[in-house]
Amino acid sequence: MLDVRDLDLFYGDAQALDGVSLQVAEGEVVAIIGANGAGKTSLIRAIAGMKKPARGTITFDGHDITGRVSSIICDLGVAQVAEGRQIFPSMSVAENLEMGAVLPRARTKRKETLERCYEMFPKLKVRSDQAAGTLSGGEQQMLAIGRCLMGQPRLMMFDEPSLGLAPAVVGEMFKIIKELHAQGMTVILVEQNVSASLKLADRGYVLENGRVVLSGTGAGLLNDDGVRQAYLGL
């Protein structure tokens, strides 16, 4: 479904990605792990069309989306739940969700999608008229996921979804991703919480200094000595 090949990406002179290749098949959950600054967010931004790569190609469903603008990529069905949630604080919960469905393809179905969102996150329905900035951290994360779903994505990319959340809420987060997976959603998951994300993932990639240094099944990586030492402190 998604095919990334030999991606190079720079911020000024600093190279964030160096020949990164990865594949994601339909219905898969793929985890991307790595230390801070390894290039995880850069990779997501490149796929989402928010940062142009210097070299390499990104293909989604047979469409070359390398360097295309984000609205085109979104419309093809690639969406992201960005790091730090990025909700619109002074808009109401309902308005935030509506903003997820701005593209023509999603807009026509927004009523049904909204109902589905509220079914999945009943708390959002209760608070639909409340300003999003007044929600708790966990609720804001649910809102960010709901808003992403409003765009009718086929591939969802999560960037550090558990960052700054209370431990109980983190568990809920992973349950939601599992549920989405069960419904057939394709997921790319970037997480600090390495063990939880590898347990959930079908496959994973390890990024170091902008390069893929290791890849394999989730279980395989979880049992890899290098991964255990570097990321799990075992």
Place this chain on the structure above:
Amino acid sequence: MSALFQDRRAVLLLGLLAILALAPLAAGDYLLSILITVLLQAYLGMSWNVMMGFAGQFSLGHALYVGLGAYAGGALFVHYGTPPWIGAIAGMAVSAAVGAVIGTLGFRFKVMGVYFALLTIAFAEFTRVLFDHWGWVGASSGLFLPPAPNNSPDNLWLLRGSTTMFYYVILGMTAAAFWFSRALLMRRIGYYWQAIREDQDAADALGIDVFRNKMIAVLISAAMTSLGGVFLAFFNNNLYPESIFSMHRSIELMLGTIIGGIGTLFGPILGAVVLTALGELLTELGAHIGIDGVKQIAYGICLMLILVLKPGGLWPWLRKLLRLEGDGR
């Protein structure tokens, strides 16, 4: 949303409009000219508000568009007798075009925040220098619009006439700008702007065309502002590059909106009223005390007090006080 202007807000608004529409019956020319100043300030503040308050793009050089509108309307009238409303179309087109250049430079090359503001100042400044040396528009010695012959009837089409006529024109323009601003906010683009203002990255990630929507805000704001410039030219009958393109004007233009509440609909109006009332009051006071500069110092202190005590502007605070329900706008 649909309840935006139901009940008390609508009553307040219509009441205000009725009082203003009847004002010329009671007010003399002096009071009317003060009201014109207030309304023009409110109008220009609303125009700036579209770009800064709605879309979050900081322009510190809006005098540029005032000047372009004023000179387009004025010079075409002086040279060809073109009616100001036709001249205004030219002025709005030129302003929108210049806005498009500034917007493209700023938004394509990711010049943001303070640096974008500097870009807007730079354009205003070098346009001023250009007009200072452009003979066709009178260069630095100014452009003068021929006044109407004495006792001739008001001519709305040529904008030649009494203070009362100018008063109604600017009242109409301000009411239209208010209605237009409200319509913008209630449409999809109003939400896109809010999204861009609150988190541009998130808006981009959702597929909102950030460049296009910011650009629309600039074009609308520039065109609206230049129409205010046309009015200014025909009301004052004289134009000097030094004053019309001045940094001072750019600052004055946004001050009312900042005091009243950036991004709100009523803020620019309230701010214009407060600033003008404050100015008049302090002028009186200064004349009584008889010390030079007292007015300016007191004015500055008052502005600082307002901004320190009500950093979001006076309108959000007043709205709460009057229990006017709304969605924060």
